[in-house]
Amino acid sequence: MDHSRRQLCLRAVYGIGAVLSGAVINGQARGQTKNVAKKRVIKVQAKKFVYTPNQIVLKMGEPVVLEFTSVDFVHGFKIPDMNIRADLPPGKVTLVRLTPDKAGEYDFLCDNFCGSGHEEMSGKITVIA
Ligand SMILES: [Cu+2]
Secondary structure (H helix, E strand, O other): OHHHHHHHHHHHHHHHHHHHHHHHHHHHHHHHOOOOOOOEEEEEEEEOOEEEOOEEEEEOOOOEEEEEEEOOOOEEEEEHHHOEEEEEOOOOEEEEEEOOOOOEEEEEEOOOOOOOOHHHOEEEEEEEO
16 A cells, blocks of 8 residues: 555656656757747648638738648649649648738639539638738
8 A cells, every 4th residue: 555655656756757857848949949930830721621720810921831731632722812822632741831922811722623512612811911
């Protein structure tokens, strides 16, 4: 009884130690990457027949990376008014980098025919000044 209690107690102490050292490592990592230009990463999932999220707000002049994963098909991603497009093969991460230079609303859509709901597969990027 006493023995197992002590083990539990020790385990608890080790647990706290691990959490604390994790926090320190995180702190160091953050400090080290301070001077590297950090781009905002926005994860977007493509799936028949929806992008999640399908409303994205960006700031003018702020570089961002859209990080796409597709669940089920080589969907297409196209922002006609920004001249941007990419294929999104499933099982891969596809990165689209962009820096919006004009405020406004930009529709995006799937431009690879993916089935009966394909025409609805779209969304909107709002760029604020
Ligand atoms: Cu599609």
